Amino acid sequence: MASSERRSRVGELVQLVPELISASIAPVISEMSGGWEAVLYRVDGQAGSLVVRSFEGSSGPWKVRHESTVIRALGSLGYPVPEVFAVNLDSSTAFGGPYIVMELVPGDPLMAPDSPPPSADVLRECVQLMVELHKLD
Numbered sequence: 220m221a222s223s224e225r226r227s228r229v230g231e232l233v234q235l236v237p238e239l240i241s242a243s244i245a246p247v248i249s250e251m252s253g254g255w256e257a258v259l260y261r262v263d264g265q266a267g268s269l270v271v272r273s274f275e276g277s278s279g280p281w282k283v284r285h286e287s288t289v290i291r292a293l294g295s296l297g298y299p300v301p302e303v304f305a306v307n308l309d310s311s312t313a314f315g316g317p318y319i320v321m322e323l324v325p326g327d328p329l330m331a332p333d334s335p336p337p338s339a340d341v342l343r344e345c346v347q348l349m350v351e352l353h354k355l356d
Contacts, residue, residue: 252331256282260316261323268323269304272316280308283317290321296355299348 240340246264248271258273274282287306294300301322329337329345335343 243321260322264316270301270321270323271314271318272321273312273316273318277310277315279316283319287319290319293352293355298355314347326353 238333244263249261249263251259251261251270257274260271260273262269272283272286273279287303290300290303294302301324303321304318305320306307306318307320310316314317328333329341
């Protein structure tokens with residue numbers, strides 16, 4: 220990532236999430252792997268870490284609106300989802316398209332190409348979460 224591009228992204232996040240920034244420490248932004256339809260960025264700041272999910276292409280605004288609405292609705296029903304902090308539907312952002320700023324959930328992706336298969340306990344937990352998801356109204 221070019222230095223000017225990185226400064227632009229930091230500047231945009233400073234405006235979005237000021238509690239991450241102190242007068243002397245800017246956040247560290249790094250691209251994450253594992254996004255299927257989104258480009259993922261991890262933002263580490265003094266107050267914690269966030270994820271930025273950026274969607275490129277003409278359907279980007281729709282995807283951001285839809286995904287953030289679904290995540291917020293599931294969270295309001297008590298389903299375990301990351302908290303959505305901000306949404307930007309503008310197609311010409313420093314992140315390459317519309318994006319969602321959300322809580323970073325600790326852990327590793329379950330289905331990353333170079334990850335070991337999940338344990339039986341993790342699979343049971345996933346199945347239980349699916350059962351709970353289908354119970355929601």
